Amino acid sequence: MKIKKILIGILILTMVFTVGCTGSKAPEQEQQQETVTEEPKNLSLKVGLMPAVDAAPMLIAEKKGYFRELGLDVELIVFNNAQDRQSALQTNSIDGAMTDLIAVATNVNGGFDIRATTITSGMFPVLVKEGYTEKKDIKVAMMEVSVTNFLIDEWLGNDYNIEKVFINEIPARLEMIKSGNVDMGLFPEPMASMGALGGLEKRIYDPEDGYCPDVLGFTSKALTEKAEAIKLFHEAYDKAVEDINKDESIAREILIEKLALKPEIKDSMILPKYIKASLPDNAYLEKIISWVEDVLKKDMNIKPEQLVERKFVE
Template structure:
């Protein structure tokens, strides 16, 4: 009887340890399944993502995130379309054209950026101006909005560093360059002129593929939650954002106080009127008719009401 009792206790202990082990294994498995790969551009828009990663906000929520920086938007787009990325930082001009062409992506939040012109110091403010930009992108959109009184020759260059080099060499009068890379150019002798955005939303956005939205809703919820936490930090004190941008983008430390830091918003999606305006511009300037509904472009389920 005594032996049976001891055996029962031992067996109960084994079962308890086994149950705990299974529970821990399951927890580990769940945690390991929370992965996300995103592509960002060398822009101040990326600061909340960089900071959330640096401060462990993603990992605190069980999300293992991989952040890739792209200086060429076409390379980023290829990585997104080939499935190498779950989501990426892009702009609403590229968004509407990609969705119209059958690529299943949606905006889950706007981001906040700053886009100056970098100007060759020998440019004499002529009404005829040669401007470097990317064709289907925010750079084209902002140049059109800002240079209405000029006769603009548009030169399409995807690589951001190449645009800056051509401005410095005098091959271009100016180029639309995202901040903080623009401040690096300013440090090298180019003039930096801020492009004012008087619209409610920034033209930059984070998009995720349809399959990611469908199959990784927990990951996306954690992504936006960590993003919002980093936004709160930056708006309280932007020094960490300046430092993390310089570190992650391998920029010169001397630009720290020159960087134009926007006021970041909590995760939010652009409204219907804004996207309809983008589609109208797309038709008038790029000559491409966009036949999409707001719901084809936006998923607002990961932002706060």
């Protein structure tokens, strides 16, 4: 009987010891599991905007908090000229920017890798002096290797004999039309409407292929390191486009507010039909490359797929 009691006591002690050892390992295992976590994703972006109607969806996405809802930290920076925007892109001070396919093509051909991720909805009225008398031979003010030059060829090339006058600065171009030194000029909206306040008349043309060459582009560095953030950026962009298409007045209001425009042009601004993130087909990209080759008078060793990154719109 005494031996039986001893055996029972040993059995109880063994059970207690086993439970104690099992319990002591659980926190260790739990701690190890907690330390195995994924590297945090970089969900911050700096994006350059230009003072154009294309900017409206991004400005609305910021104002309505669509970026924040998706966990994005987005800084939008407005550049007043293409040169400052280009410098910011090349120094990686910004991840991406509003630009155009002509600029993308020349950048890629020059060795700077930037890809268009979506077309944006630009609007480019042609301005003439009020009371302008039609004639076959005209002088047109524009930038040289630019979307303005491309669109002038596309819209006016068949109807006029064009002498191109290359003037980079928009105020100088406007003055040339007002003074009668050139007959026409092409300007991004709402800069065109600002010019119309000074007595110029707007003429509207539709893109031949249904595309405007304006795009949103990101550097190869950003596309590699911040792909998830760029994907979410496009989601917020699409949401803002839906809002504009329900009530375009919000686009007019945000452009007046954020671009410091004169309130008088709010209702006269010509807005495009804003569309969700998308990219043109390769035939259109080939057309862009061919046009740039003609202007630069040299072959460009680039292919359409080098100009775009389609994964954010597919």
